[in-house]
Amino acid sequence: MPERVPMIVHLDADAFFVSVELALQPQYRGKKVAVGGRERGIIASASYEARAAGVYTPMPTARALRVCPDLILLPHKGNYGAVSRRMFDLCEELTPLVQRNSIDEGYLDLSPCGLRTTEAVVAAVRGLQARIWNALEIPVSMGIASNKLVSQIASKLRKPRGFVVVAPGDEAAFLAPLGIGKLPGVGPKTEAALEARGVRLIGDVIKRSERELESLVGSGWRGLVAAACGEDNGVVETEREDAKSYSQQETFAKDTADLAALERTVKGMVDELMRKVRADGKRVRTATVKVRYPDFGHDSAGRSLPEASDLEAPFYPLVSTLLRQAWKRPGPVRLVGVRLSGVDDGPRQLDLFGGASAGVAGEGTGLVDEEKRRKLAAVLDRLNAGKDVRVRHGHQL
Amino acid sequence: MKFKINRDHFSNGLAQVLNVVGSKATMPILSNVLIEAEKDSITLTTTNLDLGIRARIKADVKEPGSVTLPVKRLSTIVRELPNVDVSVDASPNHQVKLTSGGSTFRIMGIGKEEFPPLPEFGDDRTFTLEQAELTAMLKSVAYAQSSDETRYILNGVYFNFRDGKLSLVATDGRRLALVSKELEVPEDAAGSIILPAKTVGELMRMLDKGEKLKVSFNDRRASFQISADKADSGLVDSIYLYSKVVEGNYPNYQQVIPKETHQRIKLERELFLQCVHRAALVCSEKSNSVKIKLTSNLLEITAQSPDFGEAHESMAIAYSGPDLQVAFNPTFVMDPLKALTKDEVFFELKDEVSPGVFKTLESFICVIMPVRLS
Numbered sequence: 001m002p003e004r005v006p007m008i009v010h011l012d013a014d015a016f017f018v019s020v021e022l023a024l025q026p027q028y029r030g031k032k033v034a035v036g037g038r039e040r041g042i043i044a045s046a047s048y049e050a051r052a053a054g055v056y057t058p059m060p061t062a063r064a065l066r067v068c069p070d071l072i073l074l075p076h077k078g079n080y081g082a083v084s085r086r087m088f089d090l091c092e093e094l095t096p097l098v099q100r101n102s103i104d105e106g107y108l109d110l111s112p113c114g115l116r117t118t119e120a121v122v123a124a125v126r127g128l129q130a131r132i133w134n135a136l137e138i139p140v141s142m143g144i145a146s147n148k149l150v151s152q153i154a155s156k157l158r159k160p161r162g163f164v165v166v167a168p169g170d171e172a173a174f175l176a177p178l179g180i181g182k183l184p185g186v187g188p189k190t191e192a193a194l195e196a197r198g199v200r201l202i203g204d205v206i207k208r209s210e211r212e213l214e215s216l217v218g219s220g221w222r223g224l225v226a227a228a229c230g231e232d233n234g235v236v237e238t239e240r241e242d243a244k245s246y247s248q249q250e251t252f253a254k255d256t257a258d259l260a261a262l263e264r265t266v267k268g269m270v271d272e273l274m275r276k277v278r279a280d281g282k283r284v285r286t287a288t289v290k291v292r293y294p295d296f297g298h299d300s301a302g303r304s305l306p307e308a309s310d311l312e313a314p315f316y317p318l319v320s321t322l323l324r325q326a327w328k329r330p331g332p333v334r335l336v337g338v339r340l341s342g343v344d345d346g347p348r349q350l351d352l353f354g355g356a357s358a359g360v361a362g363e364g365t366g367l368v369d370e371e372k373r374r375k376l377a378a379v380l381d382r383l384n385a386g387k388d389v390r391v392r393h394g395h396q397l
Numbered sequence: 398m399k400f401k402i403n404r405d406h407f408s409n410g411l412a413q414v415l416n417v418v419g420s421k422a423t424m425p426i427l428s429n430v431l432i433e434a435e436k437d438s439i440t441l442t443t444t445n446l447d448l449g450i451r452a453r454i455k456a457d458v459k460e461p462g463s464v465t466l467p468v469k470r471l472s473t474i475v476r477e478l479p480n481v482d483v484s485v486d487a488s489p490n491h492q493v494k495l496t497s498g499g500s501t502f503r504i505m506g507i508g509k510e511e512f513p514p515l516p517e518f519g520d521d522r523t524f525t526l527e528q529a530e531l532t533a534m535l536k537s538v539a540y541a542q543s544s545d546e547t548r549y550i551l552n553g554v555y556f557n558f559r560d561g562k563l564s565l566v567a568t569d570g571r572r573l574a575l576v577s578k579e580l581e582v583p584e585d586a587a588g589s590i591i592l593p594a595k596t597v598g599e600l601m602r603m604l605d606k607g608e609k610l611k612v613s614f615n616d617r618r619a620s621f622q623i624s625a626d627k628a629d630s631g632l633v634d635s636i637y638l639y640s641k642v643v644e645g646n647y648p649n650y651q652q653v654i655p656k657e658t659h660q661r662i663k664l665e666r667e668l669f670l671q672c673v674h675r676a677a678l679v680c681s682e683k684s685n686s687v688k689i690k691l692t693s694n695l696l697e698i699t700a701q702s703p704d705f706g707e708a709h710e711s712m713a714i715a716y717s718g719p720d721l722q723v724a725f726n727p728t729f730v731m732d733p734l735k736a737l738t739k740d741e742v743f744f745e746l747k748d749e750v751s752p753g754v755f756k757t758l759e760s761f762i763c764v765i766m767p768v769r770l771s
Contacts, residue, residue: 306545347686347724347768349571350750352653 004168005118008236009108009125010143010151011091014160016104017045020078023137033072036061040251040334046071048160081276082385087132087140094128099236105155107148109236122165129163149232150174153182171230176203183227190217202228246273246284249337255294257332259323262291266319267312267395269338274312275381277340283308285342287315289322292335301325308344311373312393315340398462398487400434402454404478404497406631410441410454411472413636416599418468419445430468431512432485435461438633442515443468448596449515451637452625464491464506474502515639518620521613522586524558528623530578532604533738534565535597537576537761540732542594543569554597555647556612557589558582566650572729572765573650590614591643603636610635618642654764655754659747660691660718666742669696670734672710676700677727679708686724686768689753691716691746700727723749723767733763 013019017035022028032050036043043064046055053068064071084103091098097109115121125142132140141162143154150171154164157178166174175183180199181191197216199205205213205228213221226232248269256262266289277284288302301322305314319338327333351371383391411430419427431442436458442451464487475483480498487493491506535554543551548570555566564577592600596619604610606625613620620639625632676687681702690697696714701707723746733755734742745754749770755763 306547344683346683347770349726349768350766351570352568352573352752352764352766353570353648 006144006146007110008151010155012141012155013104014139015045018047019138020083021074035074097236107236147232148234150230175230178202245339245341247339251335255332255334262336266338270315273340278310283310283344284340287318288339289326290337291326291333294334299326299328398434399460401457401484404481404483406454408476410452413452414441414443414450417443417450426511429465431465433463434458447641449639453633454631463509466506518613521615522588523613525611528604528610534576535601537736538565538567538574541567541572541574550645553591553593553643555591559587574763576761596640658745661745662714662716672698673730676708676710687727688724690722692720729765
C-alpha cells in the first residue's frame with residue numbers, strides 16, 4: 001500500500017506588514033517594531049519582539065506605546081499588495097493550485113506535483129519557504145496536513161518560521177491537546193461557554209456525549225465534532241472570490257476642512273484603486289465618496305458612469321462633486337474614503353475612435369482616446385509595480 | 398372660431414403633431430396644440446421649442462379664428478367620437494365646444510397669444526429629396542445614433558451635402574453607419590447639419606405622406622416640408638417640420654472606415670440575421686457577445702453565458718481565407734441586417750481586434766467594433 005502523504009499546505013506570512021517594512025529597513029530587524037497609524041491609528045502588525053512586550057493587533061497605537069514605550073513605529077513605505085503577489089507567484093511555481101486567501105496567507109494543494117513521500121513534500125515546502133525568504137525577505141510559517149483545517153491550525157502553531165507536519169491519520173491526536181479556541185468557528189463567546197463546561201481542549205469535545213454537545217453549542221455540534229477529529233473536505237480554490245468593490249479610506253492625523261487637499265487625497269485613492277481594478281482585469285462603474293466627521297457621524301454620495309471603466313480619468317470629474325455632496329455638515333472631517341463598485345469583468349467593447357484617430361473627435365463627443373490612456377496606464381502600472389509608487393498623476397503634486 | 402371637420406381627418410392631423418409637446422412645467426401651453434381656422438382648412442401646430450410641427454387639414458370653416466387645446470386629451474377624444482361629422486366652436490374665453498352625434502364636450506383652452514411661433518426660413522440652403530429614398534437612408538443609419546447624453550454631438554444623424562452627394566452618418570463611438578446617394582450639390586450650397594435624434598424619429602414617422610420633401614437648413618436650424626399628397630388623409634399641402642440642430646463638429650468619420658479589405662464574405666442577409674438572433678438568445682447582460690468564426694467555407698456563430706448555457710450556429714459560406722475569430726455585441730450585428738432590405742450583404746473582417754464592416758452595393762457601410770474577450 002502506498003504511503004498516505006499530506007498534500008495540503010497552509011502558508012502564513014509572519015507579521016506580514018512589519019516583515020515587508022523590515023525588508024526595506026533591515027536595520028530595525030530584531031527590534032520592537034510595529035506598523036500602524038501614528039496619532040489616532042491602530043497597530044496593524046507588530047514584530048515578535050514587540051509582541052513579547054505586550055503589543056498585539058489590533059491595538060490602539062497610543063496604548064501600544066504605553067505598554068511598550070520603546071516601540072518603533074515604522075512608516076508605511078512598502079507596497080504590501082505587490083509583495084503579496086510575488087509571494088504567491090513563488091507558490092505557483094511549485095503548484096498551480098494556490099488559494100490566495102488574503103494578503104498574507106493562503107493554501108497550496110501539492111497533489112499535481114507528483115510527490116510520493118512525505119519526505120518529498122517536506123523538502124518541496126522547505127524549499128518554498130527558503131525561496132520566499134531569499135527573494136523577498138519575508139518569513140513564513142507552513143502547516144502541512146491532509147486537509148485545509150488541520151494545515152491552517154498547524155501553520156499557526158509555531159510562529160514565526162514555523163514548520164509543522166501532521167501525518168494523515170494523526171489529525172485527531174494532533175488537535176487533541178490544543179485549546180478549544182483554536183478551532184475555526186469557535187469564537188471567544190463559544191470558547192468561554194465551552195470552557196465553563198469543562199471543554200478546554202479540542203480533545204475534550206470527543207469525550208462528551210452528543211446530547212451534551214447539542215445543549216452546549218446547538219445544532220452545530222456535528223460540525224464541531226468533525227472539526228475536533230480534524231475532518232475537513234474543503235478544496236483549495238484557485239479562483240478567488242471576485243471582489244465586489246474596491247475601497248480605501250484615510251483617517252487624518254488632524255481633522256481637516258481643506259477641500260482641495262481632500263480632493264487630492266480622494267483622487268490619489270482612485271489612482272491606487274484603479275491599479276488594483278486593472279490588475280484584476282476588471283472595470284468599475286460607480287464611485288462613492290464617504291466623509292466622517294469628528295463625532296464619527298458620516299455621510300456619503302455616489303454616482304455611476306454610463307459605462308464601466310478601468311481608467312482613472314472618467315472618475316476624476318466626479319470626485320469634486322461627490323465630495324461636496326457627501327460633505328453635508330459644516331466643519332472639518334476626520335476621515336475620507338472612496339469606494340469603487342459596479343464591478344464588471346465581461347468582454348470589453350472596443351471603441352471606434354480610439355487608436356489612430358485620436359483627437360479628431362472634437363469637443364463634446366466624449367470620444368477621448370481611451371486606447372492611449374489605457375496604454376499609458378499599463379506603463380504606469382508597470383513602473384509602480386515595485387515597492388514604491390514612482391510615478392504619480394499631476395494632481396498629486 | 399367655428400368649423401366642421403371629418404373626424405378621421407381631424408384625428409389623423411392631430412396624430413401628426415401629437416408627439417411634439419414640451420414637458421416643461423414652466424410653459425403649460427407647450428402641451429397644447431395651436432388650432433388656426435381660415436378659409437377651407439385648419440392648421441395644427443405643436444412645438445417643444447427645439448422641434449415644431451405644423452400640419453393643415455381640410456375643414457369647413459364657418460368663422461375663422463384660433464385657440465390652443467391640450468393635444469393628448471383632444472386627440473383621444475376626437476378618435477373616440479361617435480359620428481364622422483364633428484363641429485368645433487370656440488367662444489372668446491377660449492372654451493371649446495366639440496359636438497359629434499349625441500356627444501358634446503366642453504374643453505378649456507388657452508389663447509394663442511402665448512404660443513411660441515415656429516420660425517420661418519429665409520435664404521437657407523435648400524434641397525429636394527424623395528421621401529421614400531430618405532426614409533430608407535435614415536432607416537439604414539438611425540440605429541447607430543448614440544443615446545449617451547454626455548456624447549451629445551452623437552445624439553443625432555449627420556447630414557452632409559457635399560461633393561455631388563448626400564451622406565447620412567450615425568455613430569455611437571462603437572459602431573458607425575454611413576449611407577450616401579448622388580445629389581446635385583452646387584458648390585455654394587454645400588453644408589452639413591446634425592439632426593437631433595428626436596427629430597430623426599419624427600421625420601421617419603412622417604415620410605410616407607407623398608413623394609417629395611424639401612429640406613432647408615442653416616447653422617442653427619433645419620426645416621422639412623413634407624408634401625402630403627396621398628388621398629384620404631385630409632392633409633392639405635405639406636407638413637412643416639422645424640428643428641434646432643445639434644451645434645458642434647461631427648467627428649471625422651472617414652478616418653474610422655477601414656481603407657483596406659482583408660477577408661470578405663458574402664452573406665444571405667436573412668439567414669445570417671436569424672442565426673445571430675438565435676445564438677444571442679443565450680446572451681445575458683453580463684456576457685453580451687457572439688463569437689463569429691470563419692474557417693474554410695464555414696461560418697460559425699457561438700454565444701454563451703456562464704449561468705445559462707451556450708448556443709452554436711453554423712452556415713455554409715464561400716470562404717477560403719485564413720481561420721479567424723472575432724466577437725461582437727449581437728445588437729451591433731443585427732441592427733444593420735434588420736435595417737437593410739437587399740438579400741445579400743458583404744461582411745469584411747480582419748482579426749479579433751479590428752472592426753467588422755458591412756457593405757452593400759448601394760454605397761452603404763456599417764463599421765462595428767468587436768468586443769475583446771478577456
